[in-house]
Amino acid sequence: MLLTVNNLRVSYGNIRALHGIGFQIDEGEIVCIIGANGAGKSTTLRAISRLVPVEPGTGMRYMGKDLLAYPADRVVSELGISHVPEGRRLFGNLTVMENLTLATFARKDRKGIALDLDRVFSIFPRLAERKTQKAGTLSGGEQQMLAIGRAFMSGRKVMLLDEPSMGLAPLLMTNMFEALEDLNREGTAILLVEQNARLALKFAQRGYVLENGTLVLQGPSQALLADPQVRRAYLG
Amino acid sequence: MMTFFFQNLVNALQWGSFYALIALGYSMVYGILMLFNFAHGDIFMVGAYIGFGVATGLTALASAGAVALPHWLVLVLTILISMFLTSFVGMAVERFGYRPLRDAPRASAAITGLMIGIILETANLALLGARRISFPPLIRSVTYDIGGVYVTNKKIMIVVVSIALMVGLHQFVRRTKWGMAMRAMAFDFVVVPLMGVPLNTIAAMTFALGSALAAAAGILFAVAYPVLDPYMGIVFGWKAFVAAILGGRGSVLGATLAGFLLGFIEIFVAMIFPSTLRDFIAYSIILLILVFRPHGFFGEPYSARLRL
Numbered sequence: 001m002l003l004t005v006n007n008l009r010v011s012y013g014n015i016r017a018l019h020g021i022g023f024q025i026d027e028g029e030i031v032c033i034i035g036a037n038g039a040g041k042s043t044t045l046r047a048i049s050r051l052v053p054v055e056p057g058t059g060m061r062y063m064g065k066d067l068l069a070y071p072a073d074r075v076v077s078e079l080g081i082s083h084v085p086e087g088r089r090l091f092g093n094l095t096v097m098e099n100l101t102l103a104t105f106a107r108k109d110r111k112g113i114a115l116d117l118d119r120v121f122s123i124f125p126r127l128a129e130r131k132t133q134k135a136g137t138l139s140g141g142e143q144q145m146l147a148i149g150r151a152f153m154s155g156r157k158v159m160l161l162d163e164p165s166m167g168l169a170p171l172l173m174t175n176m177f178e179a180l181e182d183l184n185r186e187g188t189a190i191l192l193v194e195q196n197a198r199l200a201l202k203f204a205q206r207g208y209v210l211e212n213g214t215l216v217l218q219g220p221s222q223a224l225l226a227d228p229q230v231r232r233a234y235l236g
Numbered sequence: 237m238m239t240f241f242f243q244n245l246v247n248a249l250q251w252g253s254f255y256a257l258i259a260l261g262y263s264m265v266y267g268i269l270m271l272f273n274f275a276h277g278d279i280f281m282v283g284a285y286i287g288f289g290v291a292t293g294l295t296a297l298a299s300a301g302a303v304a305l306p307h308w309l310v311l312v313l314t315i316l317i318s319m320f321l322t323s324f325v326g327m328a329v330e331r332f333g334y335r336p337l338r339d340a341p342r343a344s345a346a347i348t349g350l351m352i353g354i355i356l357e358t359a360n361l362a363l364l365g366a367r368r369i370s371f372p373p374l375i376r377s378v379t380y381d382i383g384g385v386y387v388t389n390k391k392i393m394i395v396v397v398s399i400a401l402m403v404g405l406h407q408f409v410r411r412t413k414w415g416m417a418m419r420a421m422a423f424d425f426v427v428v429p430l431m432g433v434p435l436n437t438i439a440a441m442t443f444a445l446g447s448a449l450a451a452a453a454g455i456l457f458a459v460a461y462p463v464l465d466p467y468m469g470i471v472f473g474w475k476a477f478v479a480a481i482l483g484g485r486g487s488v489l490g491a492t493l494a495g496f497l498l499g500f501i502e503i504f505v506a507m508i509f510p511s512t513l514r515d516f517i518a519y520s521i522i523l524l525i526l527v528f529r530p531h532g533f534f535g536e537p538y539s540a541r542l543r544l
Contacts, residue, residue, distance in 0.1 A: 006423060049429075050429075051426065051429070051430075054500050071429070071434070072429035072430070072433050073429040073431075073434040073435070074432075074434075075432055076429070076430060076431065076432040077432035080428070083430045085427050085430065089424055089427040089430075091419070091420040091423045091424060092423060093419060093420075093422070093423045094416065094420060094423070098416055099421075100414065101416065102413070102420055102431045102433065103415060103418060103431045103432065104432075105413055105431055105432050105433045106433070106434075107432070107433040118462060150431070151430075154430065154431055154432050154434065
């Protein structure tokens with residue numbers, strides 16, 4: 001297993017957001033977590049990225065290492081776990097190029113960086129055209145491209161994606177998922193979190209269903225798509 | 237009349253240099269951490285005192301014949317060494333004063349800053365006593381008469397060194413990856429670690445830069461007005477703080493321009509009105525500017541995102 005999460009518990013003040021969930025991601029896999037708004041999907045990703053503190057008893061192992069021993073920046077720079085946050089969170093005051101460059105802050109491999117940059121521009125040619133433009137002036141679709149490109153530059157053993165489809169027109173969405181499939185074929189494992197369950201399950205190989213901070217169902221995407229409970233609650 | 241104007245212009249540039257150098261430290265810290273470092277004025281004081289120590293030491297070495305140091309080199313070394321040493325004071329303030337309060341209410345950090353300031357002042361008092369000390373004269377004062385306007389070599393030096401430091405800082409923030417990280421932090425603090433950027437390193441570096449500039453201001457001030465006292469940083473600190481606000485949150489260019497503007501307003505108000513009214517009128521003008529531009533000259537009306 002690439003990433004194993006056990007008994008993940010996170011609280012915000014007195015409110016427990018995650019009640020001890022466990023899941024795995026294997027090398028090269030695409031896994032999704034679906035659930036309603038407020039189920040704890042974003043919190044799950046933030047816990048892996050070490051942006052929110054976890055409670056004692058939580059276990060997270062990544063390639064045989066204790067992930068909890070790493071602070072947020074080293075989860076990215078040393079473990080190669082990148083994160084496309086909810087709402088993209090680009091640095092609107094920096095140019096497209098600067099956003100991509102900043103993501104390589106801790107990297108020393110100049111050649112690798114140059115290659116990765118070429119790769120990002122070949123997947124998203126629009127970004128190459130807009131290199132010197134401030135990220136804040138990009139359209140929604142371009143911003144999502146940049147958010148993914150930026151994550152790709154920062155580390156790409158695993159990519160955590162938080163609602164990447166949000167605010168995208170259907171055609172752009174298809175393009176984006178195709179780009180993600182390309183990255184996945186090159187070896188990036190993907191953990192996707194989505195409210196749009198149908199989309200997520202079509203894209204992922206396996207899925208988990210999160211309800212009120214607890215995982216209630218899991219299985220291959222096909223099985224979840226066919227599951228009456230999932231169909232009723234999430235596929236309408 | 238014109239010579240009178242230019243005479244005051246020279247003075248305004250000199251005072252503006254002090255304000256701008258200090259304002260930059262306020263502005264950068266406020267920009268990236270949404271924190272008013274109210275101890276910053278006292279860092280200016282500490283910088284001046286460290287400069288005094290370094291200058292005294294170097295002068296003693298030179299006059300003992302241990303090393304051949306021309307006066308200008310003593311000054312250059314004093315500025316550089318003091319900037320370097322004072323940056324550690326700034327980093328210590330960040331590490332032990334503010335970092336534990338990163339997630340605390342901003343008021344706690346502000347109060348802590350004021351306390352750190354008082355500690356720096358009183359610690360100085362305890363160490364060196366209540367006497368004022370005079371800064372060693374590192375360069376001989378030479379006055380040039382340029383068409384009736386008297387300019388000293390010290391004033392020229394102060395303005396040139398200040399502007400060089402500001403240009404250097406501007407380039408650093410624009411062109412290096414650390415500067416890029418600082419700008420990113422000012423925009424969206426919480427997701428910066430997702431870029432593999434260690435927040436604490438950037439925070440410490442920002443304090444180091446700001447403190448180094450304040451130290452430079454302290455020494456340049458001491459060159460022009462060679463009397464140091466433990467409370468010299470208070471008024472300077474507040475005025476530079478006003479300049480930082482006027483410049484706009486986190487804006488290097490804004491803090492620089494506002495620092496100079498402050499110098500100009502003060503000097504030119506004093507040119508017209510009695511000097512006892514100087515600050516009253518000068519800061520009323522600034523208040524008026526802020527009524528119409530509450531975010532300052534280059535501040536943008538967004539607030540940095542501090543939460544997920």
